[in-house]
Amino acid sequence: MAACRVADRRLSIPVWKVAPRAMPAITPERSRWFARNILPHEHVLRGWLNRRLAPGLDADDVIQEAYTILVSKESVEDVQNPKAYLFQVAYSLLVRHVQRSRIVSIRAVADLERLDLPAEMASPEQVLIDRDELHRLAEAIAEMPKKTQEAFILRRVQGLSQREIAARMGVSENTVEKHIVKGIRLLIDRFGRGGKRALGASRNDDTGTSGLDGGARDKSGG
Amino acid sequence: MAERETSRAVDDAAAAWAGRIDRGPLSTADNAELETWLSGDPRRLGALARAQALYDGSDAARALGPQFDPAPFKAKSAVRPSRRNLIGWGGGAVAAGLVAGVGALGVSSYGSRAYASQRGEVRLIPLEDGSAITLNTDSKIRVRQRRVELVRGEALFEVAKGEQPFVVSADALSVMATTAAFVVKAIAGEPVSVVVREGRISVTDRRGRLQLGANQQMDASPKQTQVETVAPAALVRRLAWREGKIAFEGETMAQAAREFARYSDMRLIIEDPTLAQEPVSGLFAANDPVSFARSASQAFGARLDIEGRTVRLGRRPT
The missing domain is CATH 2.60.120.1440 (Jelly Rolls)
Incomplete structure (x- = not known):
């Protein structure tokens, strides 16, 4: 009784479809909205997803795809509670993957029936910049390889352009670009999938997370 | 189903695009390539959004000040940086004071x-x-x-x-x-x-x-x-000041402005009363109210005017 066929499931939450899009650009406004309202919840979302994943699916797959849906949305003005919305989108994606994979454990489906969102859903985006942000950023920069670090500091701390950095360091612009890319990659690892909270995460989340992740993760381990 | 690209590989490519976009405007060919890449997998746009948002967020590094030295932050040695190392923070005034x-x-x-x-x-x-x-x-x-x-x-x-x-x-x-x-x-x-x-x-x-x-x-x-x-x-x-920093945790903008006034002769004036009541959190260089004001203006979408030793934050003209 480990697995069963999933037939018609009545799932009230629609599966978001990503329409083929001609214009991929992410507007600066959307990017800011995203950084402020969505990114800070990634850590909680990952924990939440990890407890509900079907085999063959990784939380980051769902997160990336959910982000695609959120940044492709025509307008976000109607999104009252970005965190709840993010979780619903992620949830719908989970459901879709479960349906696609056909063979799933009964427990996975039963779990999916309840969209038990984290309790402190009503999080007004009260706070913006994490109190440790600068410190953690400084640490992230400190951990970068030497040349990458030099380029990254010139770009982010001194505000030089990639071209100016190339001149300053006596290397090609392509090389500078590679260093910046590497720096970005390290930021993703550090603040994204690494499980550390994103830049911009708020204190509210912090407290929410400890109650939410800790206990439940322990349970699923047993 | 074809072998699916790992989410990690998607992030690699997303970082590469974010870096290229940061270099300067994309050529037509680049744009076409980006579109092709984006349309190839539903995760890619999301990954790019994240890469760019994290990179944009790292702009806060400006607050580290031009004399920022990453060395003291490297060691995971858990020992707090020595006072000498802390000179890296926030530059001039604090450094002078730490002698x-x-x-x-x-x-x-x-x-x-x-x-x-x-x-x-x-x-x-x-x-x-x-x-x-x-x-x-x-x-x-x-x-x-x-x-x-x-x-x-x-x-x-x-x-x-x-x-x-x-x-x-x-x-x-x-x-x-x-x-x-x-x-x-x-x-x-x-x-x-x-x-x-x-x-x-x-x-x-x-x-x-x-x-x-x-x-x-x-x-x-x-x-x-x-x-x-x-x-x-x-x-x-509460002790962040020893490192030349100010930490806020839900204080109002008005309180934050008063706090900054303790540390520099730069005046931070919040003209919009609603904005003055907005809560802020974050860690800022104490002697750099301008960086703080800049972050706040971005976060709240407020107008920022700097005139000599006065920084004004107000409602953005509509």
Whole structure:
């Protein structure tokens, strides 16, 4: 009784479809909205997803795809509670993957029936910049390889352009670009999938997370 | 289903695109390539959004100041950076202040020495008995052996064991300790406050005497005395000034502006009353209210005007 066929499931939450899009650009406004309202919840979302994943699916797959849906949305003005919305989108994606994979454990489906969102859903985006942000950023920069670090500091701390950095360091612009890319990659690892909270995460989340992740993760381990 | 690209590979490519976009406007060919890439997998746009948002967020690194030296942040050694290393933070004024000299400001006729810090300065004063006093911005003390008067401002006392008790007086309040670390703050118009980081102290004020232990705070005004427990994290924030930083945790913009005024002669004026009530959190270079104002203007979508030594934040014209 480990697995069963999933037939018609009545799932009230629609599966978001990503329409083929001609214009991929992410507007600066959307990017800011995203950084402020969505990114800070990634850590909680990952924990939440990890407890509900079907085999063959990784939380980051769902997160990336959910982000695609959120940044492709025509307008976000109607999104009252970005965190709840993010979780619903992620949830719908989970459901879709479960349906696609056909063979799933009964427990996975039963779990999916309840969209038990984290309790402190009503999080007004009260706070913006994490109190440790600068410190953690400084640490992230400190951990970068030497040349990458030099380029990254010139770009982010001194505000030089990639071209100016190339001149300053006596290397090609392509090389500078590679260093910046590497720096970005390290930021993703550090603040994204690494499980550390994103830049911009708020204190509210912090407290929410400890109650939410800790206990439940322990349970699923047993 | 074809072999699916891993989410990690998607992130690699997303970082590459974010780096290319950061270099400058994309060529038509680049744009076409980007579109092709994006349409190839539903995760890619999301990954790019994240890469760009994280990269944009790293713009806050400007607040580290032009003299930022990453070296002290590297070691995971858990030892806090030495004072010398902290010079990297926030540059000029703080660095100047951290020169840990015992340059006496003046010697009074009673054999006590006075020390003062400039605005924006953090100053370490080692005492002969092994104790150390760190003065925050715009503060003044008088020291006579193990007796200290906090004339104004804020100071951290790290008291080494000695034969005599160590006594700090501020306004109508006096603190006695044998070994302890605590902060006393006496700012005109605010209650005198004492926070204990380590050890136990005995505090006497107008209403009597009480004992405070680690993580306890007392605020004494002529009207009342209040004692509360401070979370360890909050205590760390309270001491951020030692590193030339200010930490906020839900203070209003108006309070933040007042706090910055303690550290520099830059004036931060919040013209919009709604904005003045917005809460802020974050860690900022104390001597750089402009970076703070810039972050705030971005976060709240407010207009930012800098004119000489005045920074104004207001409603964005619609």
